[in-house]
Amino acid sequence: GESVGLHLPTLSVQEGDNSIINCAYSNSASDYFIWYKQESGKGPQFIIDIRSNMDKRQGQRVTVLLNKTVKHLSLQIAATQPGDSAVYFCAERAGAGGTSYGKLTFGQGTILTVHP
Amino acid sequence: KAGVTQTPRYLIKTRGQQVTLSCSPISGHRSVSWYQQTPGQGLQFLFEYFSETQRNKGNFPGRFSGRQFSNSRSEMNVSTLELGDSALYLCASSRLLTDTQYFGPGTRLTVL
Numbered sequence: 001g002e003s004v005g006l007h008l009p010t011l012s013v014q015e016g017d018n019s020i021i022n023c024a025y026s027n028s029a030s031d032y033f034i035w036y037k038q039e040s041g042k043g044p045q046f047i048i049d050i051r052s053n054m055d056k057r058q059g060q061r062v063t064v065l066l067n068k069t070v071k072h073l074s075l076q077i078a079a080t081q082p083g084d085s086a087v088y089f090c091a092e093r094a095g096a097g098g099t100s101y102g103k104l105t106f107g108q109g110t111i112l113t114v115h116p
Numbered sequence: 117k118a119g120v121t122q123t124p125r126y127l128i129k130t131r132g133q134q135v136t137l138s139c140s141p142i143s144g145h146r147s148v149s150w151y152q153q154t155p156g157q158g159l160q161f162l163f164e165y166f167s168e169t170q171r172n173k174g175n176f177p178g179r180f181s182g183r184q185f186s187n188s189r190s191e192m193n194v195s196t197l198e199l200g201d202s203a204l205y206l207c208a209s210s211r212l213l214t215d216t217q218y219f220g221p222g223t224r225l226t227v228l
Binding site: 036041045046 | 214222
């Protein structure tokens with residue numbers, strides 16, 4: 001299909017907690033996955049990416065996990081802060097050789113709210 | 117290094133008019149992609165340009181078009197505007213087609 005996920009779920013956490021945002025993708029031919037954060041009135045901001053030859057990748061306070069068997073992607077944010085409140089999008093890109101090479105297909109997003 | 121810039125940031129048009137939006141990529145980036153973002157449909161891919169050639173196109177009517185110039189700057193045009201074209205139009209640039217895409221702030225288009 002053309003979209004990853006159909007709804008806009010919400011996640012509410014307390015400051016200092018760890019957050020986990022999940023994403024199910026649709027195309028088994030996708031070889032690149034990326035997480036973006038979008039704050040109100042701004043464009044999506046790159047957080048972290050992962051290629052299909054990896055299962056896990058860590059950044060600063062963030063970890064992305066990829067499970068290709070069940071086509072599932074997750075973003076873990078450690079010690080969540082109020083500044084992390086935003087909409088988080090996962091996106092996938094089909095691999096080389098396909099007609100969609102280079103094109104990102106986005107999920108509908110998850111609203112993360114962090115309470116002080 | 118300066119980020120992706122988009123102009124104008126806000127635009128109000130009436131049905132039937134046409135509009136041109138501009139995007140300047142990050143210096144050194146040769147690929148520019150355009151997306152439409154609406155509350156109902158989320159982020160949807162419009163088209164992608166690399167070295168002045170359209171490499172990929174999304175499922176949008178022919179009223180939506182774009183181009184890329186030799187300096188990698190890109191424009192998109194929407195003709196015969198409809199109410200449903202009201203959206204945030206986002207531009208993203210990357211060094212190559214397969215690299216990480218970095219987004220600009222978007223142009224908020226309102227069609228009355």
